Amino acid sequence: MKVTYGEKLFDPRWLEKKKRILARDNNRCVICGKSNGKLCIHHKQYHFIKRLETHVEPWNYEDKYLVTLCESCHNRGHYRYQVPIKYI
Ligand SMILES: [Zn+2]
Numbered sequence: 001m002k003v004t005y006g007e008k009l010f011d012p013r014w015l016e017k018k019k020r021i022l023a024r025d026n027n028r029c030v031i032c033g034k035s036n037g038k039l040c041i042h043h044k045q046y047h048f049i050k051r052l053e054t055h056v057e058p059w060n061y062e063d064k065y066l067v068t069l070c071e072s073c074h075n076r077g078h079y080r081y082q083v084p085i086k087y088i
């Protein structure tokens with residue numbers, strides 16, 4: 001069975017990464033500075049490995065591609081922009 005993206009977000013490797021990004025961004029949304037409520041880690045780019053025909057695992061991105069956003073900034077961002085996919 002293929003693991004879905006949603007399930008991957010409970011992977012301990014992702015939880016570790018997420019904790020690190022949240023700490024780096026002082027547990028605040030980098031756009032509006034909100035620190036209460038639900039915070040999401042957003043990928044600024046998705047990387048697709050051509051050779052393996054698969055996306056890079058969410059926890060294998062460099063920290064610079066990840067940012068902390070509150071739910072509303074995150075939703076607004078996804079509504080306005082499409083996350084660019086880089087083929088590697
Ligand atoms: Zn925000």
Ligand SMILES: [Zn+2]
Pocket residue numbers: 041042043074078
């Ligand atoms: Zn996102």
